[in-house]
Amino acid sequence: MAGPERINLYSDTQTRPSPGMRRAMAEAEVADEQRREDPTVNALQERVAELLGHEAGLFLPSGTMCNAIAFRLHVRPGGDEAILDRTAHPIVAEAGGPAAISGAMLNPLDGDDGRFTPEQVRAALREPGSRYLPRSRLVSVEQTTNMGGGRVWPLDQVRGVLEVAREHGLRAHLDGARLMNASVASGVAPAEFAAGFDTAWLDFSKGLGAPVGAVLCGSRELIEEAWRYKQMWGGALRQAGVLAAACVYALDHNVDRLAEDHANARRLAKGLASLPGVELDPAKVETNIVIFSVPDPAGFERRCAAEGLELSHAPGGRLRAVTHLDVSAGQIERALAIARRALDA
Numbered sequence: 001m002a003g004p005e006r007i008n009l010y011s012d013t014q015t016r017p018s019p020g021m022r023r024a025m026a027e028a029e030v031a032d033e034q035r036r037e038d039p040t041v042n043a044l045q046e047r048v049a050e051l052l053g054h055e056a057g058l059f060l061p062s063g064t065m066c067n068a069i070a071f072r073l074h075v076r077p078g079g080d081e082a083i084l085d086r087t088a089h090p091i092v093a094e095a096g097g098p099a100a101i102s103g104a105m106l107n108p109l110d111g112d113d114g115r116f117t118p119e120q121v122r123a124a125l126r127e128p129g130s131r132y133l134p135r136s137r138l139v140s141v142e143q144t145t146n147m148g149g150g151r152v153w154p155l156d157q158v159r160g161v162l163e164v165a166r167e168h169g170l171r172a173h174l175d176g177a178r179l180m181n182a183s184v185a186s187g188v189a190p191a192e193f194a195a196g197f198d199t200a201w202l203d204f205s206k207g208l209g210a211p212v213g214a215v216l217c218g219s220r221e222l223i224e225e226a227w228r229y230k231q232m233w234g235g236a237l238r239q240a241g242v243l244a245a246a247c248v249y250a251l252d253h254n255v256d257r258l259a260e261d262h263a264n265a266r267r268l269a270k271g272l273a274s275l276p277g278v279e280l281d282p283a284k285v286e287t288n289i290v291i292f293s294v295p296d297p298a299g300f301e302r303r304c305a306a307e308g309l310e311l312s313h314a315p316g317g318r319l320r321a322v323t324h325l326d327v328s329a330g331q332i333e334r335a336l337a338i339a340r341r342a343l344d345a
Contacts, residue, residue, distance in 0.1 A: 004308035007331045007338075009268075011312055012178075012206040012261070012288060012324035017246060021209065024249040030241035033059070034231075040241030044248050045215060051251075052176075052200050053191030054217035058226050059244055061235055063177045064089070066201035066216040068097050069229045071138065073222055074171040074198065077103030080137035083124050085111040087147035087315060088140060089175060101233075105134045113284065114148025118160035125168055139165045142175040143193055144182045147314055150265070150289030150322075152182045155192060162196040174200035177214075181207055181287040184258040198222065207258050207288060208250035209325050212243050254325065261288040264323040264332050271336040277343055290321045294343065303342035309335050 008014045017025065031037035045057035060066050067090050075082060075098070082098060084090060086108035090098050098104040107124050109116040126133040139161060145151045165172045174197040176190075183190045194200040199218040204210035216226060230236050237243075269282040269290045280292035291314045294300045301311055301319060314320040323332070 005331075005334070006308045006310065007327065007335050008310045009321040009323065009327065009335065010310045012322045015205075015207070015209045015324050015326050017211050018209065018325075020253065021246050021249045024245045025242045028241040028245035030239035033237045033240040038239065038241045038244070040248065041244040044244040047248070047251065048202055048215040049217045051190050052194040052202065052217045054194065054200060054219070056220045056223040057215045057217045058223050058230060059240065060214050060216055060230060061212060061237070062205070063175070063201065063203040063214045064094050064097070065230075065233065065235050066203075066214050067094065067140075067173075067175055068101055068233070069216060069226050070173045070199040070201070071098050071104055071140075072102045072229055073218075073225055074138045074173060075102045075104040076137065079105065079134045081105040081107050081126065081134040082138040082140055083107045083109065083121055083136065083170075084140040085109055085114045085116055085142065085145070085148070087111075087114050087145065088142045089146060089177065090140065092147060092315070104138075107136075111145075111148070113151040114142060114145025115151060115153050115157060116161070117157065118164045121161055121164045128168075136168065136170060138171045138173060140173045140175060141197075142177070144178045144287050144289070146177065146289065147291070147320075149284055149291040150178070150181065150287035151284065152186050152286050153193075155186075155188050158193060159196065166196075172197045176201050177203045178206055178287065179203075180255055181258050181262070184255065185262055185287050204247040204250050207254070207261055207324050208247075209254045210243075210246040210250045213247045215247070257325065258288070261323040261325065261327075262286070264288075264327060264329055265290050265321075267329065268321060268323065268332050268335065271332070272339060275340055275343055288323045290323075291318050292321075293318045300342050303345050304338055307338045307341070309338045
């Protein structure tokens, strides 16, 4: 007997390649990526670099590797410090990589749903020239905020942070795991968000629906150095065009439809907020991430899972639901019905 229908709101990383994407992968023109001969990879790198307004791009297996390489490019081992939000991915989901790989100290800020201010950056800066203190070296911005609930950094706030960074000689990195969600939600072009950063990247394995891949962008000089770390850390590939083709397909077909995910997230947030015991402000749901609190979160999650609704965890004992292209409006309504029963139980 078949079990309950699975509604996977665990993450937008759970998307599966569509039939059209699979065809594009199967038909991709390929060659040796390590020798920079794969035409599909090369085309993707050029396209993303242009999209983000940077000189060059580098195809990598994951967004985590994008962050890792970027931190290594910017941070000098031996006491350099990166400033970022306390909930940012390099702190909560990269296994201590900035410290282990780059020797970086991390200076976490308490932003508003993951978004800190220029004034917070200024206050976090170390006294220059002090032999007692770490050296402020890098500012990292996550767009959209993940554990902050998918919030979009306003362009003026991004520019203010960059102004402080430049004023004090810091490098700047844009973690663009959900950059296209931010662009679709705000109407701001990706290149405008990425302008002024030394490095910026775009992920394809989240809402854009590809199974693998991200592209790190920067100056030609930085990307040439990034190639060295890609090789060193096992990220160099061979006939990678079959993977890059999925990313190209995603850019062609899956960007504008992110608005559907945002609409589904708002529908979910409004429905959850109407249930007794749920703590959630639907007005803060701007993209595809809904973070909420319930009494007995472990029990609630277990009861939801028993009916096929899969959620994930967020800081502070909260729960997280993420909409994506494999979740329909009808499934959102069924998810709300499951949540209502789980609360009643």
